[in-house]
Amino acid sequence: MSSNKTKSWKVLLVSLAAAVSFSMLAACSNNNSSNGAGDNSKAVATYKGGTITENEFDMDTRVMKLLSPQQAAYLEIDAFKESILKQEVAFEYLAGKATDAAKKEAEKQADQQVNSIKTGLGDTYESTLKQASLTEGDIRSYMLRVLTVYQDMLLKVKDDQVKTEFEKTKGDFTVATLRHVLIGLKDAAGKERTDADALKLAKEVKAKLDGGADFAATAKEYSDDTGSKDAGGEIKDKALGGYVEEFKQAAQTLPLNTISDPVKTTFGYHIIKVESRTETTFDKLTAEQKETIKGSLASQGLESFLEKDLGSLDVKINLPKSSAPAGKSGTSNGGTEPTTAPSAEAPAVTAAPK
Structure with missing residues (x-):
């Protein structure tokens, strides 16, 4: 399950109209490193007040491929390139x-983000940038454009909006301790299971538990x-908002x-037992949780601009055509990591913090 703490450049990881995850959305930033004489x-792309070359x-x-290679295909x-380019127009316009x-x-x-990337890549940092035909300045310029838009959206969020948003999503902040058994669409050895086979085994596990089997022992034997x-x-003691939607709804009710x-869920079938559940009130939110809500509202502000206002910029696209087929993205990992396919930003049941 994901923690609510997310690095700033990823806070805009929202699913947009063209099924774009933020790993891709971030690539909309125009770093302007090649701009000039x-x-x-x-x-x-041309639009009212500017062009993108x-x-x-x-x-x-190239920056996007470096930061999110699993999305490069x-x-x-x-159609995806065109969507990205239209969003790049939005970033350039809004940053201005x-x-x-x-x-x-x-x-x-x-x-901070550049330093984080440098630390993450360690000794391979220089060679990785060279292989991608990028410089540190390119990365920073890219980050700066994205973060300028994000920070501007963030500063527009008012305290009363945060409280209103909390009331709409307060179930996400409920803290629960639960147990579950996952019967994945792959077994422990990585062998594919059909949906029918996974469901059949999940029902067998359910029957064992209903018959009095110890949940912990059953999970150790069967869970993927x-x-x-x-x-x-x-x-133990995790906020429900970090779970994939179907799991979250079950754990809430x-x-x-x-x-x-x-x-x-996307990972297979879960048998769940909720052992405790405590609702959180607005006055009990941490500063970090309030910042998370503000980040969500900032993301919504950007999404609203893309859906409602971008058309007013009279954007015209002139990209060369390609004939490459759609690639596949995403991972299946027994429910321990978020999916990486577009529009699947919600973490899995026990995803590690980002």
């Missing part, structure tokens, strides 16, 4: 409208969730100490 490449777009896609799909306060904070955040298996399926019917 030396850039004679053609314009691939082929070199600029190429730089953005989507950049070969024409940002306040000085937003720009100042974005400068600090960009430095490596994150909780050794703990007897226990996930299942009577305490009741064995659920199989609950299907």
